[in-house]
Amino acid sequence: MRVSFGVLLIAVFLTGCIYGTENIQDSAEVVRAASYREPGPATITLFTSIDEVTNRGEHTALLINGPERVLYDPAGRFRHINAPEQADVLFGITDDVLGAYYAHQAPPDHFLRAQTIVVSQEIARIAYEAARMQGRSGDGFCTVHTSAILSKIPGFDVGSAIFPKALSGRFAELDGVITRDIRIGDPVSP
Numbered sequence: 001m002r003v004s005f006g007v008l009l010i011a012v013f014l015t016g017c018i019y020g021t022e023n024i025q026d027s028a029e030v031v032r033a034a035s036y037r038e039p040g041p042a043t044i045t046l047f048t049s050i051d052e053v054t055n056r057g058e059h060t061a062l063l064i065n066g067p068e069r070v071l072y073d074p075a076g077r078f079r080h081i082n083a084p085e086q087a088d089v090l091f092g093i094t095d096d097v098l099g100a101y102y103a104h105q106a107p108p109d110h111f112l113r114a115q116t117i118v119v120s121q122e123i124a125r126i127a128y129e130a131a132r133m134q135g136r137s138g139d140g141f142c143t144v145h146t147s148a149i150l151s152k153i154p155g156f157d158v159g160s161a162i163f164p165k166a167l168s169g170r171f172a173e174l175d176g177v178i179t180r181d182i183r184i185g186d187p188v189s190p
Contacts, residue, residue, distance in 0.1 A: 026084035034084050034092030038069045042124035044153070045116040046146070048168040049105040057164025059105060060143040062150075063114075064131060066124025069093040071101065074137035074145045078104045087136045088145075099188045112182040115171050127153050143167050 045063040050056070062072040071083070071090040083090040083097045090097075106112040119127075130152040137145045147161040156174065161167035172179060 024085040024087075026086060030084045031086060031091045034082065035068045036092050036094050037067070038065045038093075038095075040065075041118045042066050042121050043116050043118055044124065044127050044156070045114050046150075046168065046171045047105065048113040048115075048164045050111055050113055050165070052109050052111060057143075057166075057168065058110070060146045060164045060167055061105075062127070062131060062146050063093065063098075064124060064127045066119075066121060066128040068128075070128060070131065071098075072131040072134070072146065072149065073101075074134070074142040075139050076142070086132075088134070089131050095188045102182050102186065102188065103184065106182055106184055106186075108184065113168055114180045114182055115168065116178050116180070117174060117176050123153060123155070127156075 043063075043065045045065075047059075047061040047063060048057050049059040051058055059076065061074065061076060064070050064072065068091065071078075071093050072088060073090055074088045076088065078090070078101055079085075080090070080097050080100050082094065083092045085091070093101075102112055127149065130149045134145055134149055143161050143164050143166075147158060147167050150156040150158050150167075150171075151160070158167060158170040158174070161170065171177065
């Protein structure tokens with residue numbers, strides 16, 4: 001009987017972790033109306049929010065500039081009136097919205113590590129589709145789900161990861177990565 005009760009407690013705990021975040025599903029027409037693509041090359045950027053006091057990674061997200069510029073922000077708390085969302089993918093990521101995201105992820109005592117790779121339109125499309133198909137993430141699964149998306153992109157085999165800084169370290173080893181640490185007041189341009 002004790003084993004069954006323990007298994008039940010674990011199942012309840014995991015259900016709370018997996019479905020602990022709000023499920024935002026803006027309509028397809030609202031998402032279409034917000035569509036934005038940044039001029040220039042197709043890119044994939046891994047974001048890692050890092051606490052400067054503890055040097056601990058606290059959040060992982062993925063910015064994809066392909067068919068349009070979207071932000072995959074798994075289990076994220078970022079909201080912007082001009083960035084509709086469907087299952088952790090935010091659309092309409094203009095420079096204004098991106099600047100607000102920087103401010104959200106890099107408050108005092110934090111910085112946002114942006115690791116960008118220029119890719120082909122085809123690779124960006126694969127990343128875009130993988131992010132759209134991933135689905136909503138629960139609290140604590142941002143890095144797990146981001147690494148799952150990256151594993152579906154040719155040339156981005158970074159393995160699975162649980163901790164944001166571990167994923168950032170593996171991503172840094174990929175060819176062509178440009179790393180930038182963003183703090184309050186830094187310009188938006190990647």
